[in-house]
Structures are given as structure tokens and as C-alpha cells.
Amino acid sequence: MAQNMHLNLGKPEELTAVGRALSVPIRAQILSIISKQQLSIADIARELKIPASSCAAHIRALQEADLVRVEQIPGTRGSIKVCMRNVDRIDIRLVEPEEHVDDVLKIEMPVGAYTNVKVHEPCGLADEYGIISMDDREENFYLPEHIHAQILWTSKGYIEYSFPNQIFSLPFKANINRVYVSAEICSEAPGFNPEWKSDITLWINDTECGTWVCGGDYGERKGLNNPDYWTSGRTQYGELVNFEITREGTYINNRKNGDVTVDDLKLMDSHKITVRFGNKEDAKHVGGFNLFGRKFGDYAQDIIMGIGYQYAGSGKNGA
Secondary structure, rough: OOOOEEEEEEOOOHHHHHHOOOOOOHHHHHHHHHHHOOOHHHHHHHOOOHHHHHHHHHHHHHHHHOEEEEEEEEEOOOEEEEEEEEEEEEEEEEOOOOOOEEEEEEEOOOOOOOOOOOOOOOEEEOOOOOOOOOOOOOHHOOOHHHOOOOOEOOOOOOOOEEEHHHHHHOOOOEEEEEEEEEEOOOOOOOOEEEOOOOEEEEOOOEEEEEEEEEOEOOOOOOOOOOOOOOOOOOOOOOOEEEEEOOOOEEEEOOEEEEEOOOOHHHHHHOOEEEEEEEEEOOOOOOOEEEOOOOOOOOOOEEEEEEEEEOOOOOOOOOO
């Protein structure tokens, strides 16, 4: 099976081997030919109109760089050796990763790009041009247009997103130190009510991480990013809430909120990471929630998830 090859300055022998292998233009032609079909050295030599001995030397150079592999397969008169591509893509990083230096993989997920939802009236969603269908209809959360939502609200329930686990895409083994989630949120009351409390919980990979108590549903002034059609009398803006799960515990807006650690999230068990916001059924304040996208509320962002990691060697993540 073909694969991706990841190179950096920490792998000088592999890096120079690939450089040598690709320094002769005819070898690029060989890779192009066998990308379409498996051929013997004799077939490749005929295709390129070069001696078989020269072709064999080029194939050896490509083999030494792990770009090509040669296998025996049954033929009409015994077995024959065929050449096949071993690599689909080469990624070269000209900066060697440093150990004990934090780095972050970050992705911003549109508010409307949820993958699971449970809502209750009053509820609804809107994009920058208007309400999507109509208020207070749960089925509207399953319309194709939901992907464009810039604000959504429900009186209780949850909303869940599936983020790609980009740790698996790194060309080296990494140790995960922390995960953070940032979103603009407030409670959901009929109309709006700045004294309407709500206990809003974050789950990551079905693990309850922490609960933030929102003070109200804010609508006394227009949100800084709200479109013109969004009239007064509705929710207007929220608070920017930062959840962070580290090796020491869970923090909400830099204050410790619980003892769940990044190891409890089992991040390397899957290529996706689920992030859920919602009200627990037994919460003291089941006050619903609003989630704001970059074109609503006070903060021009969607839902951000970041993974903090450190370089841990050249092995494969998840191995």
C-alpha cells in the first residue's frame, strides 16, 4: 500500500537519500510511469528507450530512498519482478521539531457544522441573511441549510461537533499536553433576560469536562457583529468562554473547575474528537444556551478547538 513520506532535518540520511534519488530527471519519469501500472524493469526500459541495465540502476536508487518497491508476482512462465510506487506524497519540513517546546494545532468550526443535536422549544437558528425556516421547530436543525447558521439557540439539550484529530497528521510522534475549546455563549430565555442563569457543560469524547454558569441571556444592546435584520428584543451577544483541559485538570477562563485531565479524554483512540455543549438534565440551572458564530455577537470567531503538544520523536502517532 502506498503511503505518505514525512521528512525533516532530524532524518538527514532519509532526506539525502530522497534528494539523490530525485536528482536525475529520468527517475521522475519512472515514478510517473509506474504510478499508473506495475511494470517490470524490462517494460520500463522499453518505455523509456534506455538499456535495461541503466533502468535497473535507476530503480535501485529509487528503492534505496524507499520510493519504489520491487515484488515478485506469478507470470505465464514462472514469476516476474515488477516495480510499483511505494509513496504517494513526500512532505519535507526544513525545521527540525524541538523537544520540550509547546506547539498548537488549531481549527475553527462553523457554528452550523454540528454533527449531533438535541433541542427543545424555544429553539432556532439563523444565518447572516435571516432565520433558517422559522423559530421553535426542532426539525429545522436537520435542514441542509443548517451548515450556514451563524447563531443557534435552544432552551435545553445539547449540540455536538466532530473535529478532526490532527495529531495523526503530524510527521512525528507527539505528546498531547492540553486541549482547549473557545466559544461565545450565553443562556437562552424567551426574548432575552440578563438574569437568566444556565449551567452549560462541555463534554469532549463523551467525557464531562466542566460546567460554566452563565449569568444571563444578553439582549439589552445590539451585538457588535450582528446583521442589520437582527432586531432588538432578541438575544444579541454572549460571553467568550475558554475551556482548557491540561495534565493538571480542567480550567474555565483560567480558573480550575475540575480534575479531568487530558489523559482522560483518550484522544488517540480516534481520528475525530467530539465536542459537546449542553445542559445536564439534573443541572441546577437548566437555562438553555445560545452559540454565536463569527457574524453574530461580540466576538468574530466560530468554535475554536486547539491541541497543545510537544515533539516526542520520529515514531508514528498512535503506535
